[in-house]
Amino acid sequence: MTNGRTPPEAGSSHAPCEPISVEAGHKVQDAIGRALEAHYVELVREPIPDRLLELLAKLEAGELRHE
Amino acid sequence: MSEATPQDKRPDEQRPAPAFRDRLIAEIPHLRAFGASLSGSMQLADDLVQETLLKAWRHAGSFTEGTNFKAWVFTILRNTYYSIYRRRGREVQDTDGFHASQVAVSAGQDSHMDLADFRKALVRLPEEQREALIMIGAMGLSYEEAAEICHVAIGTMKSRVNRARIRLADLLGLPLHAEALPAAKPPSRMLPQLPVVP
Structure with missing residues (x-):
């Protein structure tokens, strides 16, 4: 072996740095994408608290203008 | 107030x-x-x-x-x-501020991850990566919009999103290597690797 590059050991059960396949990578990406959407959708669907709507109503009525 | x-x-x-x-x-x-x-x-x-x-x-x-x-x-x-x-x-520090979600998300291959577990991983991301991922991956903003909101270049936003995905996959035990990442947009360069002629 003179030029420095050794092939990975065959039969090694754990090769930590072996890249996963592109297809497997896409599956992981898809799973993360679905989880992100589920996370966000659950939050976005929560009802708006009254205090926020009341705040806007007060602002619009001019009650909170320059306090 | x-x-x-x-x-x-x-x-x-x-x-x-x-x-x-x-x-x-x-x-x-x-x-x-x-x-x-x-x-x-x-x-x-x-x-x-x-x-x-x-x-x-x-x-x-x-x-x-x-x-x-x-x-x-x-x-x-x-x-x-x-x-x-x-x-x-x-x-x-944690996700105690979210109400305990019972939602499970398909992780492919008959496996599921709990939304609660996903959120624990999400909050462990560096903030700039987390916000980038939320804006692009969850809110569906364009890279241009997200970059405008964060006052950074579009390329910076893209790299934050990529790093966020890799880190999140690691935290979730779904290892993802940079080589497997698709381009941000459907790849426009699909040139095969040509053999190098000496």
């Missing part, structure tokens, strides 16, 4: 139009979801949104009609988060 906003030097006597209020209301659910994703707590998110609504109303005159309203109002929320909440030394 605590009010940390400095008073306008020149109070804007022009009252925002009802349409302005309606546009703000339409953004509230998204502002809350984004604020909760940033802060790790729905309660903090509501404080953030309240502050954001006040600032948006008082600075309504600084919004230029015809420009991106969503980007404008999200910029206010984000600036508020970083200037007030971060300054207090708040760091997201």
Whole structure:
């Protein structure tokens, strides 16, 4: 072996740095994408608290203008 | 009501139009979801949104009609988060601020991950990566919009999103190597690797 590059050991059960396949990578990406959407959708669907709507109503009525 | 906003030097006597209020209301659910994703707590998110609504109303005159309203109002929320909440030394530690979700998400190959577990991983991301991933991957903003909101270059935003995905996959035990990442857009360069002729 003179030029420095050794092939990975065959039969090694754990090769930590072996890249996963592109297809497997896409599956992981898809799973993360679905989880992100589920996370966000659950939050976005929560009802708006009254205090926020009341705040806007007060602002619009001019009650909170320059306090 | 605590009010940390400095008073306008020149109070804007022009009252925002009802349409302005309606546009703000339409953004509230998204502002809350984004604020909760940033802060790790729905309660903090509501404080953030309240502050954001006040600032948006008082600075309504600084919004230029015809420009991106969503980007404008999200910029206010984000600036508020970083200037007030971060300054207090708040760091997201856990997800106790979210109500315990029972939702499970398919992770492919008959496996599932709990949304609660996903959120634990999400809050462990560096903030700039977390917010980038939420804006692009959850809110569906364009890279241009997200870059505008965060005052960074589009390329910076893309690299944050990529790093966020890789880190999140690691945290979830779904290792993902950079080589397997698809291009941000469907790849436009599909040239095969040509053998190098000596």
